[in-house]
Amino acid sequence: MDSIRNRRTIRKYKQQDIPAELLNGLLEEAFRASTMGNMQLYSVVVTRDAERKALLAPAHFNQPMVTSAPVVLTFCADFNRFSKWCRQRKAEPGYDNLISFINAASDTLLAVQNFCTLAEDRGLGICYLGTTVYNPDQIIDILHLPELVVPVATITVGYPDECPAQPDRLPLSGIIHEEEYHDYTPEAIDAIYAMKESLPENKHFVEINHTETLAQIFTNIRYKKSDNEFMSEGLKRTLKRQGFDK
Amino acid sequence: MDSIRNRRTIRKYKQQDIPAELLNGLLEEAFRASTMGNMQLYSVVVTRDAERKALLAPAHFNQPMVTSAPVVLTFCADFNRFSKWCRQRKAEPGYDNLISFINAASDTLLAVQNFCTLAEDRGLGICYLGTTVYNPDQIIDILHLPELVVPVATITVGYPDECPAQPDRLPLSGIIHEEEYHDYTPEAIDAIYAMKESLPENKHFVEINHTETLAQIFTNIRYKKSDNEFMSEGLKRTLKRQGFDK
Numbered sequence: 001m002d003s004i005r006n007r008r009t010i011r012k013y014k015q016q017d018i019p020a021e022l023l024n025g026l027l028e029e030a031f032r033a034s035t036m037g038n039m040q041l042y043s044v045v046v047t048r049d050a051e052r053k054a055l056l057a058p059a060h061f062n063q064p065m066v067t068s069a070p071v072v073l074t075f076c077a078d079f080n081r082f083s084k085w086c087r088q089r090k091a092e093p094g095y096d097n098l099i100s101f102i103n104a105a106s107d108t109l110l111a112v113q114n115f116c117t118l119a120e121d122r123g124l125g126i127c128y129l130g131t132t133v134y135n136p137d138q139i140i141d142i143l144h145l146p147e148l149v150v151p152v153a154t155i156t157v158g159y160p161d162e163c164p165a166q167p168d169r170l171p172l173s174g175i176i177h178e179e180e181y182h183d184y185t186p187e188a189i190d191a192i193y194a195m196k197e198s199l200p201e202n203k204h205f206v207e208i209n210h211t212e213t214l215a216q217i218f219t220n221i222r223y224k225k226s227d228n229e230f231m232s233e234g235l236k237r238t239l240k241r242q243g244f245d246k
Numbered sequence: 247m248d249s250i251r252n253r254r255t256i257r258k259y260k261q262q263d264i265p266a267e268l269l270n271g272l273l274e275e276a277f278r279a280s281t282m283g284n285m286q287l288y289s290v291v292v293t294r295d296a297e298r299k300a301l302l303a304p305a306h307f308n309q310p311m312v313t314s315a316p317v318v319l320t321f322c323a324d325f326n327r328f329s330k331w332c333r334q335r336k337a338e339p340g341y342d343n344l345i346s347f348i349n350a351a352s353d354t355l356l357a358v359q360n361f362c363t364l365a366e367d368r369g370l371g372i373c374y375l376g377t378t379v380y381n382p383d384q385i386i387d388i389l390h391l392p393e394l395v396v397p398v399a400t401i402t403v404g405y406p407d408e409c410p411a412q413p414d415r416l417p418l419s420g421i422i423h424e425e426e427y428h429d430y431t432p433e434a435i436d437a438i439y440a441m442k443e444s445l446p447e448n449k450h451f452v453e454i455n456h457t458e459t460l461a462q463i464f465t466n467i468r469y470k471k472s473d474n475e476f477m478s479e480g481l482k483r484t485l486k487r488q489g490f491d492k
Contacts, residue, residue, distance in 0.1 A: 001275065001363070001364055001367050004275055004276075004278055004360060004363070004364060005275050005278060007278050007279075009280060024418055024422070027418060027421075027422060028415075028418045029247065029250055029251050030250075031415050031416075031418070031421065032250055032251060032253050032415065033253075033359060033362075034255060034362070034372075034373075034374035036376045037376075037464065037468055037469060038413050038414070038415075039464070039469075040415065040416050040421065042421065043421055043422070043423060043427065044421060044422045044423070045422075045423045045424075045425070045426065045427055046422055046423065046424055046425070047425060048425070049425055052425055052426075076427075080429070080430070081420070081430055081435070081438070082464075084430050084432075084435050085435050085438070085439050085461055086461040086464065086465050088432055088435050088436070088461075089459035089460065089461035089462065090458060090459055090461075090462065091459060091461035091462040091464065091465040091466065092465055092471070093465055093471075094465060094469070094470060094471020094472070094474050094475070095469075095471075095474065097474050097475055097478040098478040098481055098482060099379065099380070099474050099477040099478040099481055100474055100478075102351075102379055102481065103376065103379075105348075105351075105352075106351075106355055106376070106379075106398070106399065109352055109355035109356060109359070110355060110358070110359045110362075110374075112356065112359075113279060113355070113356045113358075113359035113360055113363075114250060114359055114363065116279075116280070116356075117247070117250070117359075117360065117363055118247055118250060121247050126280075128280035128356075130282045130283075130349065130352070133345065133348055133349075133352075134345070142426075143423075143426050143427050144426045144427050144429075145427050146427065146429050149427065152352070153352065167284050168284070169274075169277050169278065169284075169286065170277075170286050172270055172273060172274045172277070174327065175273075175277065175286065175288065175289055175290060176270070176273060176289070176290045176291075176292055177289060177290070177291045177292065177389075178291075178292055179291070179292070179293060179294070179295055179298055180291065180298075180388075180389050180390045181289065181291055181322075181389050181390050181391050181392065181395065183326070183390075183392050184326070184327055184330050186330075186334055189327070189330050189331050189334050190334070192327070192331075193331050212336060213335035213336055213337060214335070215331055215332040215334075215335035215336075215337035216335065216336065216337040218283065218285070218328075218332065218337065219332050219337040219338055219339055219340060220337070222283055223283060223285075223340070223341075224340060225338070225339075225340020225341075226340070228340050228341065228343050228345050228346055229340070229343055231345040232343040232344040232345040232346075235344055235345055235348065236344060
């Protein structure tokens, strides 16, 4: 599993298409991931068309990967297909609620990660776009997603045209808890984040952003409270619009 | 990636411990998965103690894997650690909202699937317990999860003591959509679910459950509307209690 150990996010891709058989084969294997009651509560929209990518780009804050990658995959939580099957089989579906969205989103994200692992093992590079849940309504309109379908992750895929440094990770001891959650003392927090804070690139970030600490880049610039609250309200509206909050 | 292609859920385990180094090594590699802004918004509680497993079992409807597996892993969406770091660094965190829960849950589920892939590749067997989000409050109490920490997935792990048949999957064409979502016609639904409906084990399920169709087993017995609505209300209360709906 060297491809997992050595993985890095790829944002620059070669001008080289991904054959449909390769992509479909990877997706088919990815769907072997665990799924709630074997319901497979997801759909994947495959975007190769340049015009469609250009439409999607603003929903992802115009990150260049959306238009430069040969393939953009939008993974959607999907209770539409299953509910339609139920109705055709004299069964009344009851999946227009929050827990069903969470179940479908969980199924979807397991399949997403499985796909990424398989793609990277085959020499492809991927970038996970967390922006998908920030502007779901735009994506819903562009991809014509019906009720009970909500986009939860977008993956850009292509042959790597860069090999960036591997990003840091927190020490394992800062993430696992034996038997029960041991809440973090101030000293533990210092120790867990020390390496991250000491990295030259992070010190550089602090300098060019004119903040006092690295944490302030997250709270004041990248992931602000006001933005989070705005997007939370948007997501609630989307869940209602798509029928997951009846 | 044969381990992905050939995977099956394992519910029976040998009486054989998983060495801590092996488990920790797998978790460390799993945390190489994509993570929102490299925040690593998750924690993992490792349960080996038999008494603690017995406490957790009812939260998972007493599925026997919880007490019979050598290791039970509870993967939690965690904005507590990050928020504590922010506060210690003169940064005011703004992560007490729905989008932050979704971001943290997404991070968590990618790490979960990465862990499962790695564990299976090393000959371990896993079972994904979707029940985690059904009774989060019980789990929160048992594992002492603080504010901004919510369990989203539980994985039981051990050396396989069974080799069940591989479950069916829907045909790929029923899941992927080229360029935009093509909603399902009644004929498409029939075709997509035909194989599943024709399986002897599913016909047997219908017979012993005295339902008319396979879909009715899902809507009337396994995933009922009334249960989903009850659990949705519970999950909303949990998100409020844990500070993700301020």
